[in-house]
Amino acid sequence: MSQLLLKPNENEKTQGVKIIHEVTKENSPLKYVEFKIVDLAPGAKYSETLGKKECCIVALTGKINVTDKEQTFENIGTRESVFEKKPTDSVYVSNDRSFEVEGVGQARVALCYSPSEKQLPTKLIKASENGIENRGTNNNKRMVHNILPDSDPSANSLLVVEVYTETGNWSSYPPHKHDRDNLPEESFLEETYYHEMNPQQGFVFQRVYTDDRSLDETMTVQNGDVVLVPEGYHPVGVPEGYTSYYLNVMAGPTRIWKFYNDPDHEWILERK
Numbered sequence: 001m002s003q004l005l006l007k008p009n010e011n012e013k014t015q016g017v018k019i020i021h022e023v024t025k026e027n028s029p030l031k032y033v034e035f036k037i038v039d040l041a042p043g044a045k046y047s048e049t050l051g052k053k054e055c056c057i058v059a060l061t062g063k064i065n066v067t068d069k070e071q072t073f074e075n076i077g078t079r080e081s082v083f084e085k086k087p088t089d090s091v092y093v094s095n096d097r098s099f100e101v102e103g104v105g106q107a108r109v110a111l112c113y114s115p116s117e118k119q120l121p122t123k124l125i126k127a128s129e130n131g132i133e134n135r136g137t138n139n140n141k142r143m144v145h146n147i148l149p150d151s152d153p154s155a156n157s158l159l160v161v162e163v164y165t166e167t168g169n170w171s172s173y174p175p176h177k178h179d180r181d182n183l184p185e186e187s188f189l190e191e192t193y194y195h196e197m198n199p200q201q202g203f204v205f206q207r208v209y210t211d212d213r214s215l216d217e218t219m220t221v222q223n224g225d226v227v228l229v230p231e232g233y234h235p236v237g238v239p240e241g242y243t244s245y246y247l248n249v250m251a252g253p254t255r256i257w258k259f260y261n262d263p264d265h266e267w268i269l270e271r272k
């Protein structure tokens with residue numbers, strides 16, 4: 001199996017706290033992005049001390065309480081399934097702080113990390129503050145919830161978005177990449193994809209490839225999988241009958257999302 005495709009686990013860390021994914025600098029090819037998916041039973045608590053990292057806590061499903069020991073946000077989260085297609089609440093916590101997340105009911109949270117030195121205020125990113133964007137035409141239609149876009153200065157490095165791709169459509173398409181630290185033409189950003197499908201037995205295809213094809217992997221991605229994009233183009237294709245959801249985390253040396261389209265496929269954007 002590809003080293004870029006990670007399957008969900010059910011590691012019970014403490015009672016009621018399951019670590020479904022844990023992507024770190026140590027166990028992955030990524031240097032800027034770390035990522036966890038944590039399931040919390042009602043009343044179960046997960047806590048962490050961040051050190052020189054910032055973290056965006058996304059209430060993927062269910063309701064949670066989040067505290068950084070100074071501020072507490074109670075009963076946040078807006079949906080039982082990501083496929084309700086409404087934005088959710090998130091909390092940004094800066095470096096050198098700690099946080100605790102508690103499940104109000106059963107909940108799934110995404111913890112999105114990147115290196116950070118300059119401390120910023122903890123911030124509740126309300127669902128109602130997510131910018132919603134409809135992108136693309138023809139079979140390239142997708143809807144984006146901007147949780148932490150580069151236009152929002154609340155974070156030092158982190159970029160976080162949710163993307164819905166309808167049945168039979170493509171996203172992250174035409175294929176684009178952001179793996180050269182060469183602004184203003186292109187930024188260097190690593191990326192993770194946390195995928196879900198509706199209905200759950202569905203699958204999508206994701207290809208990750210570089211211009212010289214030293215990296216060229218096409219993966220069959222299933223519900224709950226994570227795909228790592230250390231470099232390269234990274235399009236997603238969704239088969240007929242299924243809807244795709246993914247959560248993207250991006251980070252790199254400069255907090256700007258400036259991508260470069262694969263010149264072979266850029267013509268797709270010119271169609272009416």
Ligand SMILES: O=C(O)C[C@@H](O)[C@H](O)C(=O)CO
Binds near residue numbers: 161163191234259
């Ligand atoms: O617009 C899309 O299809 C989503 C992608 O841009 C996705 O967020 C990504 O690939 C970011 O680089």
